[in-house]
Amino acid sequence: KAGVTQTPRYLIKTRGQQVTLSCSPISGHRSVSWYQQTPGQGLQFLFEYFSETQRNKGNFPGRFSGRQFSNSRSEMNVSTLELGDSALYLCASRTTTGKNEKLFFGSGTQLSVL
């Protein structure tokens, strides 16, 4: 079974631009979560989608948004990029939501904002 796939692997943008990251979950997984990882800050939860609906949201500004498609693939968008948005963005999938369950992570998209 293929794992969680994130594209692109690396991305370089400049301040003020916008960016879209993509995540394909494990087949059969309907929940997709997004995390921001920065050195020393651990993993900060952005949001979780299940069946095309946002179920939970972390404490990030409205510049961060996402969506999920009917095939469970998900995209995350960041508008008006700031230098502080430079981070590794991780996507994780699981079969469902609403209970404690193992998360399967992709390798992430490394975003650099110049």
Add this chain to the structure above:
Amino acid sequence: GENVEQHPSTLSVQEGDSAVIKCTYSDSASNYFPWYKQELGKGPQLIIDIRSNVGEKKDQRIAVTLNKTAKHFSLHITETQPEDSAVYFCAASISSNYQLIWGAGTKLIIKP
């Protein structure tokens, strides 16, 4: 809000020795505590988890202990090997929505 504190941030041990990483959590209703290992260039991977109705769980060289009264849990790795070098994250579930609150991570270095 809920938070998880993880210590130490970096741990260097001799190959073959044991390593212990500790976490404390704030939400007394948390009932699920996973540990993830992140190798360089990869996403985190679950290595062991424990639920609040259990005090200890073992899986070969790794074990996790939970003290609900003190609200802390620990990861123990015995007979460390070079492949154990990675960043380890602890997490605790939020009782209201099952989201995980993560510790800041521990970089484990195994010295040959």
